Amino acid sequence: MLGCLTLAACSQQQAHVKPTLLPQQAIPVDSHMPEKPVVYQVFTRLFGNTNTANIPWGSAAENGVGKFNDFTPKALQAIKTLGVTHMWYTGVLHHAVVLPESVNGITSDDPDVVKGRAGSPYAIKDYYNVNPDLAQDPQHRLQEFSQLITRTHQAGMKVVIDIVPNHVARNYHSISMPEGVTNFGENDDTSVTYARDNNFYYVTNEAFSVPLSSEYQPLGGQAHILADGQFNEYPAKWTGNGARAAQPDINDWYETVKVNYGVKPDGSYDFPTLPDDFAHKSTAEHYAFWQQHRLPSSWYKFREIVYFWLEQGVDGFRYDMAEMVPVEFWSFLNSSIKTKNPNAFLLAEVYNPTLYRPYIHQGKMDYLYDKVGFYDSLKALMQQTGSAKQVISAHRSVQDIAPHMLHFLENHDEQRIASPEFVGDAHMGKPAMVVSHLISQSPSMLYFGQTVGEDGSENAGFGQPSRTSIFDYVGVPAHQAWMNNGAFDGGMLSDEQRALRQFYEILMPLNKAPAVAHGQLGQVALQTASDIARQRVMAFTREHAQQQLLVVSNFDAKQNHTVTVKLPVSWQSREGLPVTDLLKAHANSQVDATGHITVTLAPRESVVYQKED
Known part of the structure; x- marks a missing residue:
């Protein structure tokens, strides 16, 4: 998602979509889903940067920039120890970026239509090449990325990159297209607002004007030969979030332009819709259906793009x-x-x-963000304003599609857990990650720096601290301490940071445990006299023929809580049933003959008890 100057502006940016809605329980979850993935999102430009200057709006020379080559076999193996199955390399594609000068045919983009100095990774300029900043030799940048793909595969992980079909950079122009491919907009009829096979929408007979703001200046007001408040575009194109004015608002996605998929300006469709029963059809049947129709130009352009990257060895998007x-x-x-x-x-x-459900069943997505609902309720509980009941309720609302819903606590759009704007305490991520990771077969995601308590406090330039900047050149201090100048051994971490990393190293590989990868969520009864404990303590089981787990997490930031958990009948034993804490923080215990276990948890502490037969 693109950065906005205000959160309110981001939340207001919506678009017209018209899926066929389905009853919640209409379609069973695919029983052949792969084992529980763990995705590691890394902002590629920042990962290997050892520079600590962090000058606001600083250049790559001043603040440093990471490279593909920084992902050494040792670095990748250190990431793999977290149970990671997929590396999501964010910011790989060649996006708009402000360079001091043009080099070897790679031109600087106009700061008036770029957010930050290093540019938004979601304003793609050339879909057939990668960001020149990331290569030791920009002329061979695609080869260097290919080598990174190979190293990632050798480390036993898959490669995921971003595709941004809704919009492209305002100055999109590929210089790397394969033979036979044309640029977006190259064949558009710009005399009309809309035509089915135009790639863009146009504000006819009007030139684009750079948005005005009394609070924002490109590059923070620093001089650049192209920073003149002008950008040559005639006729003006609709902006990425659908704004139709020749001069967008400063809070619009003004650095991008909306891609036309055959949706008319009134919202009606200029292409066939799926028959109602196609929510039940296979991907092969979907593929066959579309071969019968001539479709808008932009559909084929993006198919060419994803085919190109699949051929490069990329495993997903x-x-x-x-x-x-x-x-x-x-x-x-x-x-x-x-x-x-x-x-x-x-x-x-x-x-x-x-x-x-429409985007999973009809759109054939494997996974969606479980943000609105699960993440939001979990965040409220971490901030001591929500309740355990609300988290369980949010999860149950998508239980029929749970294996398709990706869980996370941090990503490039969200505030860092350790930032004061979120909760100001990286350790509050511990009970939240236990619940998020273990409650279902949902894939889990970690954001680089999360495991060592990165707080996102750097003032990099565009945007506000609390989220590690994706728009500027910046060093990431806690991550740099773990990186230890390329040793990737945590040698510069504090004792507290090292202990946090070790916690994640124990927790995350549980994605391979049978009860986590394939088990079902079980109900338990939490017995306590304390109302606050009922709000702040979560408990559930994961049940599988090969393994049974009990998870109990205390989200209270200040208080110990003692709770008694009434377990399912299968946990009962005449002699009492021994259990072992897989997080290695608590002593082994036992379930009494009636299926009860009493647990005392310190603030932000969890246990994951495994039933021992």
């Missing part, structure tokens, strides 16, 4: 703001991908819960 693109397009694109690679990993950013 994370789709930015997928809900702003028609579900029919996703049926077309994802069935095309699965025809090429049935095991491709497809993750989408969708924030509208009414669209979850």
